[in-house]
Amino acid sequence: MVNPGGKFGPYNQPGPTRSEAVSDMRDARPLSGRSQTGAELVRARIALRVRLGSLSPGDRLPDTGVLAEELGISEITVRRALEGMCQDGLLDRRRGRAGGTFVAQGWARVVTLLYDADEAASLDAFHLLLECGLVAHGAGELPAGRLAGLRALVDQTDLADDPARLLELETRFHLDLAETLGGAGMRELTGDLIGRLCLLRPAPSPAVVRDRNRCHADLLTELGRGAMDPAVRAVKAHHQAHQRIHPG
Template identity: 80%
Template sequence: MVNAAGKFGPYNPPVPARPASGAPVLDARVLPGRGQTGAELVRSRIALRVRLCSVAPGDRLPDAGVLAEELGIGEITVRRALEGMCQDGLLDRRRGRTGGTFVARGWDTVVALLHDADEAASLGAFHLLLECGLVAHGAGELPPGALDGLQALVDETALAGDPARLRELETRFHLDLAETLGGAGMRELTADLLGRLCLVRAAPDPGTVRELNRCHADLLAELHGGALDGAVRAVKAHRHAPAASG
């Protein structure tokens, strides 16, 4: 699988390959939600990295050239995006031999000022539509063992106690679900959505994550049985779980 905390591939991916099941998939190029500018993409992907714990407040980011290659956009665009994030207080620029661009130690405080209920609702609604569509295509078509990795995430989430780890596992479940049901292109689209949501919606608290994880478990049970209606209900229940934060 593509490493969600690392190289995501080009910003405008080709038509995603069909998953192993042979089920048809949605074309990420024609779906809404890919309208980010290059600068917005940098912001959302850095936010996703923080959520996935691949970087933490105070950590140094890769150089602009490395980020540009990973995201498939120009280095100048990345540099401008990083400068804008420094101006916003999300990042810190340090000079000298040990300098570079760092995630601001006050990241959470600054992100809280960026929360936007309207945008969060719009992005959340599209994410719901996307997952319902993927479930509709995948139910009854998955090969044996296709859901094993997702089940492992559900099991780990049930045992986890650290709030940051719980949020990371919740996010990874949706990235892996998108790839399992729709291929690498759907993972890219989901990464776009989740990164943007990290900036405009409050992170779920541990109690909410546990409730959401029960929805994950129900979804996998329905997919194992090939029950389309039940799987779609589980996706919708996740959306309407307490605080609707996941």
């Protein structure tokens, strides 16, 4: 996850929970049946930063030691993950005084070669389950004004024209929704899911993002009313909008 300071954030730092049930959900694993490896964590965090616009093709990554500290994993694991991403063509390694590891100029082109529909479907199903659970838990318990930031993101998405900006705003909506309903730990888990999905399936078109933004607006309306069932249906409608474009 990208924290407000622009860093990756320590992966294992526990976030506040609203109940034992939500705590149990944070410990759940994606439906693929295995936990995320350190290399997948590094890839997911970098992909998320690209989606959020805090990293762009040609940008230099922080040094390996800095990344290891921010992620809470070993420097060897980070170095191996970055080497793998260089081999894939996602990153470039440059030598010399101005050297380092950079986001490849061909990032978007390379990502299209990494798509995995089955893995994406598994992670997307877990994300749907996670959001439905958070919405069901939080409906009727949100204090007045708690949804103001999310409503602002919906309004900004309605006004945005740039495709990259639309993707950034939609991603921030899901991150902020997870934190609003479940705390910092849920935001981090959601960020890792979205980061992995960025490398596994095509980004939605602007028309799809706008369609899903209407689901966001409906969700906030129902959460504001404390209506759990309609709120959960809005989450499912968002998922179905994606499925219409990327079936299976």
